[in-house]
Amino acid sequence: MTLVEVMVALVLFAIMSTAVLNMVMNAQRLTRYDAARVVANNLATRELEIVRDTFFGPTRGPDRVLLNTAENPSPLPGGRVGDPLVVDGIAFTVTRTAEWAQVDTRAASTCDEGSNVELAYLRVRVRVTWPKMGDRPPVQMDTTMTPAKGTYSAFTGHLGLKVIDQLGEPLGGVPVVVRTNTNAVAASGRTSSDGCVLFPFLNAGTYTYELNRAGYVTPAGDPAGKTTVQVQSGQLWRGIAEYAQSxxxxxxxxxxxxxxxxxxxxxxxxxxxxxxxxxxxxxxxxxxxxxxxxxxxxxxxxxxxxxxxxxxxxxxxxxxxxxxxxxxxxxxxxxxxxxxxxxxxxxxxxxxxxxxxxxxxxxxxxxxxxxxxxxxxxxxxxxxxxxxxxxxxxxxxxxxxxxxxxxxxxxxxxxxxxxxx
Incomplete structure (x- = not known):
């Protein structure tokens, strides 16, 4: 009977030890996640402050803010633009989206607004992710910024392009270049997660936009999909481009x-x-x-x-x-x-x-x-x-x-x- 009691005790001890070990490991995981989330919050706040400083800076201004989607645009000391921001050995990815919008808009994307539009404020969203997040949500912060009245001329127009794939779904991260009729680069950017890329405050005139992602084509088999558009003062030219991996x-x-x-x-x-x-x-x-x-x-x-x-x-x-x-x-x-x-x-x-x-x-x-x-x-x-x-x-x-x-x-x-x- 003594041997049986010892065996039962060992089994119970093993079960209790496993449960305690799981609790300790879960606590450690939660502690690591909480610590990483605190860092992610700080990085998101830092990115918004950098945008705000650029937007309202007397020597820079709203037109110096990089529009549409940018990944890791503000490196830490010693880092490079585009590289993850490493803190305590964890590589964080900061994705910033900045788009102009009109007053009282109900559209989720500027590309979905009307053609007669006065762009009044800048919508900024910062999203921070890191490895081993699991199914937990990323850190996300949003804000809006309004320039001083009269900052921009009434004789400018805007170009908005929404890029979709073969299923009609928005395609984010697509580089887009806008050129003048002399082939000079007027603006460039990347589509946001909603597929929209906006080029605001362009002088009225004729422009050509082209897409540029390796391995992607338009329905015509064209990797660039060059299209000529006419930008008019006080107007938002809106278009849709189909683009998918070939x-x-x-x-x-x-x-x-x-x-x-x-x-x-x-x-x-x-x-x-x-x-x-x-x-x-x-x-x-x-x-x-x-x-x-x-x-x-x-x-x-x-x-x-x-x-x-x-x-x-x-x-x-x-x-x-x-x-x-x-x-x-x-x-x-x-x-x-x-x-x-x-x-x-x-x-x-x-x-x-x-x-x-x-x-x-x-x-x-x-x-x-x-x-x-x-x-x-x-x-x-x-x-x-x-x-x-x-x-x-x-x-x-x-x-x-x-x-x-x-x-x-x-x-x-x-x-x-x-x-x-």
């Missing part, structure tokens, strides 16, 4: 077994279809090779349909494969099927195919199909559609309409078209 599609041509692909040096475009593509819903990518990468693609949630050729007549439609899903910053892999055909011609002659011209394809592609082997039979492949074939040493032509194999079809497959010279 996607890539790796394409490989394929055909029926036993039939060859065109020579790799032949240029066969690849067309991408999506109803949102402007202006026609189709965009063709030129290139050579039977395998290639299509880059700088807008990541449409609905994906893309793909086919070989640069004409609507090349689209196999009902016989096409389903759309290829694309994700921002990711690479999708797919195959594009060519249509098989058989050419009978004198040995050693070269077969050339030219796509028939129609309203959707005013300049049809020309492709060297290949050279007829010793058997006198060339088993080749071309994109879907109507083609006109010729052979070297002869002006004789043959027309043929091609369709790829139905992916849902079961054996036996239909006999490919045969062209005889």
């Amino acid at each position: 996607a890539t599609v790796d394409v490989t041509f394929t055909t029926r077994e036993g039939f060859g692909l065109p020579p790799a040096n032949q240029q066969i475009p690849v067309s991408l279809g999506n109803s949102a593509l402007k202006p026609s819903g189709v965009k063709a990518y030129p290139g050579t090779g039977n395998a290639r990468s299509l880059t700088s693609l807008w990541p449409y949630p609905s994906g893309y349909t793909l086919w070989a050729g640069n004409c609507l007549g090349n689209d196999p439609k009902d016989l096409g494969d389903p759309p290829v899903a694309v994700e921002p910053g990711q690479t999708a892999t797919t195959t594009v099927r060519l249509a098989p055909l058989t050419v009978r011609a004198p040995v050693g002659t070269t077969i050339t195919a030219k796509q028939a011209v129609d309203s959707s394809c005013p300049a049809g592609a020309t492709v060297i199909v290949g050279q007829v082997p010793a058997s006198g039979v060339l088993a080749a492949s071309l994109p879907t559609g109507l083609w006109r074939l010729t052979r070297s040493g002869s002006s004789t032509t043959r027309d043929v309409t091609l369709a790829p194999d139905d992916p849902e079809a079961t054996a036996p497959l239909p006999t490919p078209p045969t062209v005889t010279f």
Whole structure:
């Protein structure tokens, strides 16, 4: 019985020790968090005071405050702008957002206000985070600052741009540059967490804004998205720019077994279809090779349909494969099927195919199909559609309409078209 009592006592002691140890560790964690939060409060207060000193300083003024979003803009002694602020071995990140707003505004963002607007005060928000916060909230402080009456001319205007991603969500941290009509930089900044970037008090005139984030594109595949705007006195020009991390599609041509692909040096475009593509819903990518990468693609949630050729007549439609899903910053892999055909011609002659011209394809592609082997039979492949074939040493032509194999079809497959010279 004595041994049993000892074992029970040891088990109870272990349970109680574990509970006490957990309480001590939790207390230590809370103490560290509370200490870090005190430092974060001090850093947030410091940042607001720096902005306030700049805003009301007699030798600086409101126009010297860095607008929109800035990360770690005010380093500690010995530090550098943009680097975390290290206190007691903890790296704190201070994010400051400063935006002008109009009187009695109810809009959460200046980019959502009306076009007739007089910007009257500066909204400033400071947010401080640090590692190992867990799910606890960051330190956040807000204030507003109003300049003296008559500080700014009534003959200036403002430019507000809201940047959204492929899902229509605000995109923060995007660098934006505004240039004059002489290409000089008039202003620059980064979008805030609400996707807004504001350039206030610009002289009336014509400006161009451009976006700049590595790996991002507009729906047109443009990494800069340059757009010309007209700023008017007393007016807020408001615009929306779509910008997202680009996607890539790796394409490989394929055909029926036993039939060859065109020579790799032949240029066969690849067309991408999506109803949102402007202006026609189709965009063709030129290139050579039977395998290639299509880059700088807008990541449409609905994906893309793909086919070989640069004409609507090349689209196999009902016989096409389903759309290829694309994700921002990711690479999708797919195959594009060519249509098989058989050419009978004198040995050693070269077969050339030219796509028939129609309203959707005013300049049809020309492709060297290949050279007829010793058997006198060339088993080749071309994109879907109507083609006109010729052979070297002869002006004789043959027309043929091609369709790829139905992916849902079961054996036996239909006999490919045969062209005889």
